Amino acid sequence: MNTPQLRNLSRRNFLVSSSALVVGSYAYTTGFNPAFANTTRTLSPSVYVAVGSDGIVTVTCHRSEMGQGIKTAVAQVVCDELEADWEQVVVAQAEGDAKYGDQNTDGSRSIKNFFVPLRNAGAAAREMLIQAAAESWGVAASECEAHDHAVHHKASSRSASFGELADAASVLDVPETPTLKSRENWNHIGKSRVHVDAKDVATGNATYGADVTLPNMAVAIMVHAPVLGSSPIDVKVPESAKNDLRFIGVETINATPGPIGFNPVGSVAVIAEDTYTGIKIADELEISWSDSPNQSFDSEVFQEKLREAVEQPGQVWHAVGDANSMLDGAEETIEAVYETPFLSHAPMEPPSAIAKVVEDSVEVLAPVQDPQTTRNTIVGAQSFALENVKVTPTLLGGAFGRKSKPDFVLEAVELSKRLKRPVRVQWRRENDLQYDYFHAPSVQRYEASLGENGMPIAWRQRTAFPSIMSTVAAPNMVEPANWELDMGFTNTPYRCDNQSIEAAGLKAGVRIGWLRSVCNIFHAFGANVFIDELAEQAGMDPIDYRLAMWDGMDVIQGALPSEPGHEFKIERLRNVLQKVRVNSGWDQKIADGRALGVAVHHSFLSYVATVLEVDASDPNYRVTNAHVVLDCGTYVNADTCVAQMEGAVVFGLSGAQRAKLTFKDGAIQQNNFDGYLIARMPDGPSISVELVDSDHLPAGVGEPGVPPVAPALSNAIYRAGGGRRRSLPLV
Amino acid sequence: MAITMNVNGVEHSLDVDDNTPLLWVLRDHLGLSGTKFGCGRGLCGACTVQIDGSPTRSCLTTVAAASGRMISTIESLVEQQPDLVDAWVEENVAQCGYCQSGQLMSAAALLATNAAPTDEDIDSAMAGNICRCGTYGRIRKAIHRTAEGRQ
Ligand code: FES
Ligand code: FES
Numbered sequence: 001m002n003t004p005q006l007r008n009l010s011r012r013n014f015l016v017s018s019s020a021l022v023v024g025s026y027a028y029t030t031g032f033n034p035a036f037a038n039t040t041r042t043l044s045p046s047v048y049v050a051v052g053s054d055g056i057v058t059v060t061c062h063r064s065e066m067g068q069g070i071k072t073a074v075a076q077v078v079c080d081e082l083e084a085d086w087e088q089v090v091v092a093q094a095e096g097d098a099k100y101g102d103q104n105t106d107g108s109r110s111i112k113n114f115f116v117p118l119r120n121a122g123a124a125a126r127e128m129l130i131q132a133a134a135e136s137w138g139v140a141a142s143e144c145e146a147h148d149h150a151v152h153h154k155a156s157s158r159s160a161s162f163g164e165l166a167d168a169a170s171v172l173d174v175p176e177t178p179t180l181k182s183r184e185n186w187n188h189i190g191k192s193r194v195h196v197d198a199k200d201v202a203t204g205n206a207t208y209g210a211d212v213t214l215p216n217m218a219v220a221i222m223v224h225a226p227v228l229g230s231s232p233i234d235v236k237v238p239e240s241a242k243n244d245l246r247f248i249g250v251e252t253i254n255a256t257p258g259p260i261g262f263n264p265v266g267s268v269a270v271i272a273e274d275t276y277t278g279i280k281i282a283d284e285l286e287i288s289w290s291d292s293p294n295q296s297f298d299s300e301v302f303q304e305k306l307r308e309a310v311e312q313p314g315q316v317w318h319a320v321g322d323a324n325s326m327l328d329g330a331e332e333t334i335e336a337v338y339e340t341p342f343l344s345h346a347p348m349e350p351p352s353a354i355a356k357v358v359e360d361s362v363e364v365l366a367p368v369q370d371p372q373t374t375r376n377t378i379v380g381a382q383s384f385a386l387e388n389v390k391v392t393p394t395l396l397g398g399a400f401g402r403k404s405k406p407d408f409v410l411e412a413v414e415l416s417k418r419l420k421r422p423v424r425v426q427w428r429r430e431n432d433l434q435y436d437y438f439h440a441p442s443v444q445r446y447e448a449s450l451g452e453n454g455m456p457i458a459w460r461q462r463t464a465f466p467s468i469m470s471t472v473a474a475p476n477m478v479e480p481a482n483w484e485l486d487m488g489f490t491n492t493p494y495r496c497d498n499q500s501i502e503a504a505g506l507k508a509g510v511r512i513g514w515l516r517s518v519c520n521i522f523h524a525f526g527a528n529v530f531i532d533e534l535a536e537q538a539g540m541d542p543i544d545y546r547l548a549m550w551d552g553m554d555v556i557q558g559a560l561p562s563e564p565g566h567e568f569k570i571e572r573l574r575n576v577l578q579k580v581r582v583n584s585g586w587d588q589k590i591a592d593g594r595a596l597g598v599a600v601h602h603s604f605l606s607y608v609a610t611v612l613e614v615d616a617s618d619p620n621y622r623v624t625n626a627h628v629v630l631d632c633g634t635y636v637n638a639d640t641c642v643a644q645m646e647g648a649v650v651f652g653l654s655g656a657q658r659a660k661l662t663f664k665d666g667a668i669q670q671n672n673f674d675g676y677l678i679a680r681m682p683d684g685p686s687i688s689v690e691l692v693d694s695d696h697l698p699a700g701v702g703e704p705g706v707p708p709v710a711p712a713l714s715n716a717i718y719r720a721g722g723g724r725r726r727s728l729p730l731v
Numbered sequence: 732m733a734i735t736m737n738v739n740g741v742e743h744s745l746d747v748d749d750n751t752p753l754l755w756v757l758r759d760h761l762g763l764s765g766t767k768f769g770c771g772r773g774l775c776g777a778c779t780v781q782i783d784g785s786p787t788r789s790c791l792t793t794v795a796a797a798s799g800r801m802i803s804t805i806e807s808l809v810e811q812q813p814d815l816v817d818a819w820v821e822e823n824v825a826q827c828g829y830c831q832s833g834q835l836m837s838a839a840a841l842l843a844t845n846a847a848p849t850d851e852d853i854d855s856a857m858a859g860n861i862c863r864c865g866t867y868g869r870i871r872k873a874i875h876r877t878a879e880g881r882q
Contacts, residue, residue, distance in 0.1 A: 067827030067864045194823045201828030202819040204765020204805030208829060211764040219759075276748070276755040279771075348769050348777055348829040348863045397767070397829025398863045429770040639823055643869070647826055650865025673774035673861060682854040684867030 047099065048121040049078050051129070055149065055163025057082065057089045062100035063110040064369050065093070065197070066347075066396035066403070067647075068702045069640035070110050072195045074118060076636050077111075080188035081122025081181055084162065085149035091196050096371025096391040104370040106404050106514070108604040108700025111636055115698045123178035125169075132169035133160050183695065192639035197395065208397045209352035209367035210426060217354065217422040218248055218271050220415050221278030223285060224435050225266035227666035228510055229292030231255045232268050236286040246277040250285070251415055255292075260471050260511055262377050264411045265435055266290075271419060275426055295666040297509025299342060302663075303441060305506055309464035310337065310445035314502035315479060317490045317559055321498030326458035330449040333458075334537055338446070338526035339727040340710075342661040343439035344676060345515050349397020350432040355412035356422040361388035366409050367396040374406040381410050382417065400516040400651075405437050405472075430671045437472075437513020438661065440465040444526035448496070454538025455548060459496040461530075463489050463523065466508040478505040480519075482559040487603060488523030488707065491558025493573055494531060494549055509666055516651060517706040520603040522728075528599035528711030529726060532718065542598055542715065543581050550574055556602075565697045566605045573602055576609040576629040576692065583690055584611035584627040593617045594624065597716025599708035604700025606632040607692075610649070610708035612685070616720035620731045623653060623685040623713065628705060630689065633696035645689040645705040652709025654679040658729045734798045738763070739807035745794070753797045754778045754789040757804060765805035765832050769861070776860030779833035780804045786840035788859075805832035812839050814880050818873040826864035834860050838874050847878050 050058045059078045061071045071091045079089050094100050102113065126146045133151035134141040137158055144153045150161045200206040225231065231254040241247045248271040256263035268287055272278035327333055353366035362384055368374045371391040378389050396403055412425040442465035451457040467484060469477040480503045482490070490501055515521075535545035556568040577600045581587065584596060593616050600609040613625040628645045635641050658677035662669045670676045714725045735744045738761060745760055752771075757763040757780070769777030771790045778790040781803045809816045815838060825831045834857065841848055841856040848856065853871050862870070 067825070069826070192823075194820060195825065197828065198820045198823060198825055199816075201825040201831050202816045202835060203809045204763075204832050206828050207764075208767075210758075210768065213762070213764075274755065274759040275768075276751045276759070279755075280748075280750075346863060348767070348775065348827065348861065350768070396827060398827040400863075426768075429772070429775075643823065643826060643866070646868055647865035650867060651863070654863075672772050673770050674772070678861050678863060679865065679867075680859075680861060681857040681867045681870070684865065684871075687868055 048118055049082065049125050051125060051162050051166045051169070053163055053166045055088055055161055057084045057162070058092055059089055060092045060094045062094035062103050064103070064105040064371070064393045064396055064399070066105065066369065066399040068644060069195050069637055070105070071197065072193050073111055073636040073640060074114070075196060076188040076191070076193055077115060077118040078122040080186050081119045082126050083146040083148070086188065086193070088149055093393055096375045098372060103372045104404065106369055106401060108703040111698045112605065112700060115634070119180050120178060123180050124175050127175050127178045128169040128172045129162055129165045131172055132165045136160070136168060189636050190634070190638060193637050195640070207394050208349050209354070209365070209394050210349070210424065212354055212365050212394065214354060214356060214422040217424055218273065218419060219275050219278050220269040220271050220411070220423050220425045221275070221282040222411065222425060222427055222431050223268045223270070223282050223287060224431055225255065225289050225292070227289070227292045227295045228260070228265060229255050229294045230289040231266035232287050233290050234288045235268050238281065238284040241281045241284070244277060244281070246273040247281055248272055248419070251418055253411065253414060259474050262405050262407050262410065263381070264407050264414065267411070269411065269415055269425070271415065271423070278426070279428070292666065294509035297663055297666040299441065299661070299663040302506070302508060303339065303443070306441065306443035306464045307337070309504040309506060310443050310462040312504070314462050314464070314504035316500060316502050317485060318499065318501035321458070323458045323460050323498040323500040326498050327447055327449060327460055330458065333447050333449045334533060335445070335447045336530055336533055336726055338444045338522070338529060340442045340522040340525060341728060342441045342663070343515060343655055343659055344433050344436040344661055345400040345402035346432065346676060346678065347396070347398030347400055347402055350429055351403065351408035351427040352425060353409040353412040354422060354424045355409065355416040357413060357416040357420070360384060362390070362413055362416070364391040364409055364413065365394055366391070366412070367394050367399065367403050368406055368409060369396065369399050369404040373404070374409050377406050377410065378413055382413060401514045402436060405513060407435070429673065433661070433671055433676055434668050435511070437511045439515035439521065440468070440512050440519070442522040444522065446526060446530040448534060450534065450538060454540060456496045456534065458498040459494070460500045460502070461489070461492070462502045462504070463526070464504040464506065465519070465522065466512045467505045468512050468514055470505070470507045471512045475507065478507045479503070480505045484519045486558040486560050487519035488527060488601060489519070491556055491568060491602070492527055493556050493570060493602065494527060495553065510663060517603060517703040520601060520703070520707040521655065521710065524599060524601040524603070524707030525711045525714070525728065528601070528708065529714050532715045533724065543577060543586060546577060546600065547574060563605070566699065568602055572607045572631050573600060576600060576607045576631050579629040579690055579692070580609035580611050580627050583629065583688065584613070586611060595716050595720035597712045597714065597719055599711035599715065601704070601707040603704045603707055606630060606699040606701065606704040608704045608708055610712045612709070612712040612716045614713070614716040614720050620657070621713070621717045621720060621722055622683070626685045626687040628687065628689045629692065630701070630705065631692035631694055632701050632704070633694050633699045635691060635698065635701065638691060641691050641701050642689045644701050646687045648705025649687050649709055650679050650684055652706045653683055653713070656710035656713045656728060657683065657731050660729050734794050736794070736797050736800060736802055738802045739804060747794055749793060749795040751794045752790050753780065753792045753794055753802070756794045757789060763804050763806055767829055767832055769830065775830070776833040776837060777830050779836040779860065781836055781840055784840065784843060786837045805836060808835055808839055812842070815839055815842065815877045818876040818880070822869045822873040822876060824866050824869040824873050826866055830860060830862045834862065834870055838870065842874065842877060846881060848874060
């Protein structure tokens with residue numbers, strides 16, 4: 001691949017001169033889920049772009065960078081409208097501030113929500129530069145145009161660079177409704193660009209949470225309670241530590257009563273001058289912990305309860321016709337139960353945060369997905385005024401939803417306050433797996449009866465899982481929320497005239513959170529495997545069967561109203577499925593010993609179809625090839641979309657093949673990568689990706705690639721002769 | 732006890748606990764934060780450096796064991812194998828990037844001993860380096876690209 005590269009100059013000591021042209025824009029955003037997105041759903045002015053008199057364009061990225069390439073994409077959008085030269089653009093990371101609009105980098109919606117505001121910012125800056133040039137030349141602005149980082153007046157062959165014009169432009173009014181470029185004139189949007197941090201990453205110069213060192217900073221190594229809800233009662237520090245000059249002390253943090261939310265859990269922090277001293281002493285502490293109601297939590301027992309739940313009628317979310325009596329009276333029905341386990345985000349960078357409390361203010365540097373929620377959470381937990389809390393995201397060494405939850409930041413703030421010096425909290429992998437906000441386990445039960453033509457005439461589907469709401473909102477909110485169910489369940493594209501869609505929730509004894517793709521992971525699994533089972537029963541090809549089910553269908557309505565312009569269109573789902581059919585050679589003769597499996601899913605307003613090819617001779621059914629087709633509407637960085645689909649296949653395979661977490665006596669039984677098995681290089685198939693050329697509104701990219709992976713693998717294993725596998729992990 | 736070692740061509744003399752893992756000496760004492768902490772147990776490869784040219788997990792290597800040896804870290808790679816760094820950028824390998832120092836140091840060691848690695852060679856040399864973002868396909872491509880460029 002050869003794509004233009006943008007040097008990331010952000011570490012150069014670049015100052016925007018006071019007369020720099022700064023363009024404000026307006027950001028209107030909606031929450032990821034209406035129930036607890038608590039931060040900034042307001043109309044507010046924000047600042048995304050500045051042009052310096054040295055000609056350097058600074059684009060401020062207010063979303064967190066965790067590998068999804070958002071810094072690059074934001075720059076592409078602004079740069080395009082501005083007609084700036086890619087080589088003269090630097091990207092700065094914004095701190096948490098409501099003036100930027102929503103910063104909750106979650107739910108695959110940075111481009112979806114900010115495409116227009118960012119274009120407006122770039123276009124407004126362009127119009128101001130043109131206006132400044134026109135005024136200085138005494139010509140009409142309409143006779144001038146911007147391109148290549150300069151404004152040109154063709155009639156008189158005059159040009160002025162953006163740098164030359166910045167001062168004059170900076171005193172002009174910001175146009176409220178600048179004219180946006182038309183699609184055919186885009187020169188950055190839709191193209192491939194290497195990520196702005198690529199060179200820094202490849203030279204070890206990229207800065208993540210643990211890479212910042214402040215003067216006089218102490219390191220805190222955390223020992224967390226084995227069971228959620230326990231607090232330390234007694235701590236014995238080893239004798240050897242007492243003579244260690246690099247050991248500072250231990251601090252205890254009690255479990256917060258009430259809703260779990262983002263509060264710190266019970267822990268003992270070992271404070272030291274350096275990381276290893278902290279680790280060494282942490283491993284030798286003897287700690288007794290208080291009892292917790294969660295100490296009887298057992299994931300096997302919990303799974304059994306979920307199984308029982310789907311044998312009973314649940315809360316009915318959708319009912320048409322008379323599915324229940326038809327199924328109960330049918331001579332033959334097809335029934336299947338699908339199960340998925342607890343999973344962990346396990347980003348490669350374990351949580352880490354730096355806090356510096358000075359009297360009544362605090363500065364935080366940490367890999368957080370939402371610096372505003374982090375600020376608000378600090379304000380809620382401590383007695384700081386919001387304006388005295390500054391939170392700046394570093395790069396995130398992976399996040400996948402984990403770093404939306406700032407519990408680890410609160411630890412750093414609390415410890416810095418007590419120690420009166422800057423503190424870096426460093427979690428180890430063991431802490432990370434033990435105190436994740438876990439991906440919920442689930443059980444789904446599907447039942448259908450088929451008519452003469454093999455198509456369903458009655459259909460009942462039930463899902464049971466612990467709701468995220470029971471962790472982040474209130475413990476008594478156990479029923480799955482509408483937005484969780486609209487992740488592949490209540491908005492299922494598999495419809496029938498007699499249909500019942502039911503759900504049940506149970507509270508777990510551990511924290512539940514959102515992991516990349518959230519409930520879509522298990523719902524896409526159940527639905528896509530069940531459809532393959534029905535196709536087999538009907539004696540039809542799995543792709544043909546799906547297409548037949550969608551015959552004559554137009555729009556799918558879930559539990560929540562669709563966002564305007566983002567209706568779930570069957571036509572687009574059909575299109576990605578038909579494309580992947582061609583790309584994967586589905587109807588061709590397959591190489592001996594190979595088998596293909598398919599799945600297709602709509603999530604985060606995008607459409608993805610995936611075909612996996614497995615090696616049938618391998619007892620573990622190694623995936624040899626993957627074909628993915630993505631329709632995410634208008635996209636910004638083509639190569640990033642491809643990379644996200646590639647990464648999603650591997651991420652999906654981790655969960656599909658081997659990853660599983662279990663709990664006994666309230667404690668996790670896996671503590672590192674020897675117990676929690678992540679896909680490695682030999683597991684990574686060759687992956688081809690097609691992006692659908694589309695002028696629909698931009699939709700999600702980071703998450704929608706994951707859900708089809710596990711069902712496509714299960715379906716491929718079946719076709720390879722490995723039997724119907726209805727429970728994750730599959731091998 | 733004072734320990735001496737050569738890191739990226741510079742001699743260092745350090746007064747640290749013998750059992751301190753090299754990872755934390757690099758990061759905390761020498762300010763070389765390019766080498767990353769991922770698991771602390773030799774399971775993920777994020778901390779990979781080269782000791783006398785061999786890819787080594789610095790989280791499991793004590794500073795005493797590294798004493799007197801030649802250590803190279805990601806910070807020196809751009810001088811040692813600039814074409815490998817370039818290939819990583821050109822293939823746009825990194826997503827979050829956190830695992831990539833370790834990936835690059837393993838890849839550099841592979842290429843130093845195997846001028847034209849096959850996919851199988853890459854799979855076995857790189858199996859100890861986890862990438863949670865799933866950049867394996869691009870890592871393969873960047874290694875092949877570098878090898879081809881050297882032919
Ligand atoms: S940190 Fe050394 S192998 Fe994971
Ligand atoms: S690029 Fe994120 S872990 Fe490899």
